[in-house]
Every structure is written in C-alpha cells, then in structure tokens.
Amino acid sequence: MRFLDDRVPSHDLTYDDVFMVPRRSSVGSRYDVDLATDDGTGTTIPIVVANMTAIAGKRMAETVARRGGLVVIPQDIPASVVSDVVAFVKTRHLVLDTPIQLRPDQTVAEVLSLIPKRSHRAAVVVDDQHRPVGVVLEDDCVEVDRFAQAHQVMRPVEVLVDEDTEPRKAFDALDDARATLAVGVDRDGRLVGVLTRTGALRATLYRPAVDDTGSLRIAAAVGVNGDVGAKARALLDAGVDCLVVDTAHGHQDRMVEALQAVRALDPPVPVVAGNVVDADGTRALVEAGADIVKVGVGPGAMCTTRMMTGVGRPQFSAVLACAEAAHDLGAHVWADGGVRHPRDVALALAAGASSVMIGSWFAGTHESPGDLLEDAHGRPFKVSFGMASARAVASRTSSESAFDRARKGLYEEGISSSRMYLEPTRPGVEDLLDQISAGVRSACTYAGAATLAELHERAVVGVQSAAGFHEGRPLPAGW
Ligand SMILES: NC(=O)C1=CN([C@@H]2O[C@H](COP(=O)(O)OP(=O)(O)OC[C@H]3O[C@@H](n4cnc5c(N)ncnc54)[C@H](OP(=O)(O)O)[C@@H]3O)[C@@H](O)[C@H]2O)C=CC1
Numbered sequence: 001m002r003f004l005d006d007r008v009p010s011h012d013l014t015y016d017d018v019f020m021v022p023r024r025s026s027v028g029s030r031y032d033v034d035l036a037t038d039d040g041t042g043t044t045i046p047i048v049v050a051n052m053t054a055i056a057g058k059r060m061a062e063t064v065a066r067r068g069g070l071v072v073i074p075q076d077i078p079a080s081v082v083s084d085v086v087a088f089v090k091t092r093h094l095v096l097d098t099p100i101q102l103r104p105d106q107t108v109a110e111v112l113s114l115i116p117k118r119s120h121r122a123a124v125v126v127d128d129q130h131r132p133v134g135v136v137l138e139d140d141c142v143e144v145d146r147f148a149q150a151h152q153v154m155r156p157v158e159v160l161v162d163e164d165t166e167p168r169k170a171f172d173a174l175d176d177a178r179a180t181l182a183v184g185v186d187r188d189g190r191l192v193g194v195l196t197r198t199g200a201l202r203a204t205l206y207r208p209a210v211d212d213t214g215s216l217r218i219a220a221a222v223g224v225n226g227d228v229g230a231k232a233r234a235l236l237d238a239g240v241d242c243l244v245v246d247t248a249h250g251h252q253d254r255m256v257e258a259l260q261a262v263r264a265l266d267p268p269v270p271v272v273a274g275n276v277v278d279a280d281g282t283r284a285l286v287e288a289g290a291d292i293v294k295v296g297v298g299p300g301a302m303c304t305t306r307m308m309t310g311v312g313r314p315q316f317s318a319v320l321a322c323a324e325a326a327h328d329l330g331a332h333v334w335a336d337g338g339v340r341h342p343r344d345v346a347l348a349l350a351a352g353a354s355s356v357m358i359g360s361w362f363a364g365t366h367e368s369p370g371d372l373l374e375d376a377h378g379r380p381f382k383v384s385f386g387m388a389s390a391r392a393v394a395s396r397t398s399s400e401s402a403f404d405r406a407r408k409g410l411y412e413e414g415i416s417s418s419r420m421y422l423e424p425t426r427p428g429v430e431d432l433l434d435q436i437s438a439g440v441r442s443a444c445t446y447a448g449a450a451t452l453a454e455l456h457e458r459a460v461v462g463v464q465s466a467a468g469f470h471e472g473r474p475l476p477a478g479w
C-alpha cells in the first residue's frame, strides 16, 4: 500500500479518514477475486468473529465457518462447554444448515421462541426415528392458540432432497415448487439439515473453512491469567483450529509469559496474540511466539478504553504500522475492532491485515447467542456488552471471593448493555457476510487486485476531510 502522491500523513488515521483511489485493472469480474487468507488459519474470507460472549457462540461458529470465516469462542466459556461447541461445529454439514427440530407435540409457544434462532424463520418436525414429517414457518403460527401443537400447524415437507444433492439442483427444486425450505435427509430418511434458495446460492459462492479432515474450523481464546498452558492444552485437546491469547494490554510481561507457555505445547495450529497498536508491541509478540498479532486498542463499539485512559491509536494507522512490522518477521496481523461498514474491512486489508475481526456489528443478527427482543416500536434487537464491562467481569470472576470481585468490578472499560438492532433487510450474519464480501471483492477490482495480497500491494490510499467522508454516504431520504 502507498499513500496517494506519496503524501505520507503526519498524523494517525482512522478508517473514516482514508479512501482508496481506483487503479487500472485487468481483473474483469468481481467473481474472479479470491478472498482466501494466507495467514495459516485456512479461512476463505478474511472475517473473524470477535471472542465476545454476546456474539460468538456455536450457532455463529457453524454459520460463519460454512461461509469461510472463523469464530473465536471467548475465554470465559468453561472448557467442557468449549469442547461441546467444537464437537458440534465439527459435525455440521458443509452445505445444509442445522435446523430447529421439533417433536410433533411441542407447543406453538415453544415453536415461536425457537424460530427466531434461525434467519430462515422455520423449524422441522421429526418423528421418533428422526425422520422429517413436516415444516413449520413463522407464518403458520399467526393467530394460532399458543398451546396448539406443532403437528397441528405444520405443513408437509414440500422439497425433500438427498443430503448430497448439488446446491443448484436444490435451488431449482425449490424454485419449481415455489417452496421456502428444502429438507435434506440421509440414506435412511433421517433429517440432516435444511437449505433455502439463498443458502443454495451461497453454497456456490463461498468455500467453507475446513480442517484436514473436511470439518468446519473453529478458534478459541485464552486470557493471560491462571495456568495458561493447561487452558491452552484443554482447547487443543478439544480440537480447536486456532488459539487466541487475548488481553486488553498485549504488550506486557504476562502476555509474553503466556505465549511462552502456549509455545511450550508445540501447538499444531496458528497462535494469535494481542492487543497491540505499534511496531514494538507487534515485534514483542511475534518474538514470543505469535504467528498472528491482534491489533486495536480502543476502536471497539463496546469499548470505553480511550475515554477512560486516553490510550489507544486510530485503527487504520495502527493496522498499517503493525502489519509492516509483522510482515518483516514473516508474521501476520488481524485488525480487531471498529468495523462499521464493508469499506472498513477493505481498508484494513489494504493496510495489510490478513483478516478483520468483527464483534458488535454481528451482535445484531439471528446467529448471536442472545434472545431476540423487541423495543417499544416492535423493532427487533439483541443485547450486547463488552468483554471488559462490569457485566462480563462479574461473570468471569464468579468463582472468586466477593471482595476480589468487588475490587475487579471497579475497573470496567466496556459497555454492559447496548442494543444492537437487526437490520431489517440483513437480519442474519450471512446477509452481512454477503454485503462485506461484495464490498471487498469490488474494492479489489477497483485496485486491480485478484487476491488479498495483491490488494495490499496495489492499494493507493488518500486522506480525506470529514466532508470527504460525508460526501460518500448515501442519501436515501434526499437532503
Ligand atoms: N481491544 C481493546 O481495546 C480492549 C479489549 N478488551 C477485551 O476485554 C477482554 C478482557 O480483557 P482484560 O481486561 O485484559 O482482562 P483479563 O482477564 O485478560 O486480565 C488482564 C490482566 O492484565 C492486568 N492488567 C494490567 N494492566 C492492565 C490494563 N491496563 N487493562 C487491563 N488489564 C491490565 C490485569 O491485572 P489487574 O486487573 O490487577 O490490573 C489482569 O491480570 C478481552 O477480551 C480483551 O480483548 C478490553 C479492553 C480493551
């Protein structure tokens, strides 16, 4: 990446401060761009979901890995639960989505509480042999007695496909039948998964992030406190594909010791560590054993660190400086936090990040772990909170004494409760991934890049005023 007309700015920059200029391109189509990363994580799109309890759970993990990204399970989750989550993700189908399954006698009240867990807004009713006997769509439950049972409201399975059916054939079958959901079964007729038309289309556009055995990939985080080696060992035994050693201030002795403990295990997976914002911090973590350095202090939507401490660095400059230092040592960086638009992802990649970590934006989706709530105007939202918020600290320290908990509770650097509204036209994380990958593919062709490495190499970035940023915003309601 270079700055436009080689004018290197004298101050640090955020994503909003910068823009990319188009360059002569020989990349004829946005579909010719390969979004795979080269950082050893095996991802085929440069998106990592942040290790935040309100965001990264098993449903998020399977959905994002199926589209080629990676989800980091937070450090606060008990090891036995992480083990279950990894086992769940590793057994997911690469094309079919995991449906909500109902017994025929489950009530409509239960159905309505479960359906919002899926952006396809449906559930499959199975018999005691696990064979599908019907499908319930949300519309089937309108003005129905809450104690009615699933078998009374379900509709017949309109499109039944073999689990190995080509996505395109499933798409055509759905189109012919004007049906919403194809139900996939194994050779014994037992339910394996479901597919919508959009799901079939996505199966042809994305490549899942899979391990050597063809199972979906997943990452998990450890903090820097306690027996880091033992915790990392447990995560490796559970089968995680990437270890993230995570703390607010990554450039500290305790992090270096934690990385040494992890390295002593000779982990067969990439090790990520952070967070830092400058070349010194990056070099310290790479020298202590990190393959990938996580960059960003303060840009996160739930983060109050900059307001509390004055510490941090505008994220575009932080990524640029850390990526340069990491590349010199043969390592990589993830740009962590502060992403609000697809353009921010493109700019972080242009600055040299191999992947971009997103948290809060994905909190407002069907796949985040929280319950779907509605505000007074009926707008759906989920509650999100920061990992250094009083709420997260209280849960992380629940086994400690009341005194220690109260003491730690004094140091909060995150928001404990925020509403993340679902975008009406993009309520699922896959809708957001579509939007982001479309934006990044397009950015690559504007830069004349067929890969992410070429984007970093070819990008020409200029610095703009607030008016410049403002001009780029769409004006759907005129002015
Ligand atoms: N990217 C960002 O800007 C930030 C991210 N976070 C996220 O919040 C989560 C919790 O992280 P964290 O608060 O580090 O908690 P951790 O549980 O990881 O503990 C951090 C350890 O580092 C010590 N420490 C020393 N200086 C600091 C400091 N300035 N801030 C925080 N800890 C410090 C703490 O000791 P003691 O408590 O005794 O001081 C504690 O032992 C992580 O997921 C982290 O990524 C949090 C803040 C900023």
Ligand SMILES: Nc1nc2c(ncn2[C@@H]2O[C@H](COP(=O)(O)O)[C@@H](O)[C@H]2O)c(=O)[nH]1
Residues within 6 Å of the ligand: 050, 051, 052, 275, 296, 298, 299, 300, 301, 302, 303, 304, 305, 336, 337, 338, 339, 357, 358, 359, 360, 361, 385, 386, 387, 388, 389, 413, 414, 415
């Ligand atoms: N200072 C804090 N930073 C936090 C907290 N919780 C998470 N984070 C950081 O934010 C990113 C995600 O950024 P987003 O803009 O996509 O939400 C995450 O990976 C952490 O580095 C917090 O409580 N305080």
Ligand SMILES: [K+]
Residues within 6 Å of the ligand: 298, 299, 300, 301, 302, 303, 304
């Ligand atoms: K912030």
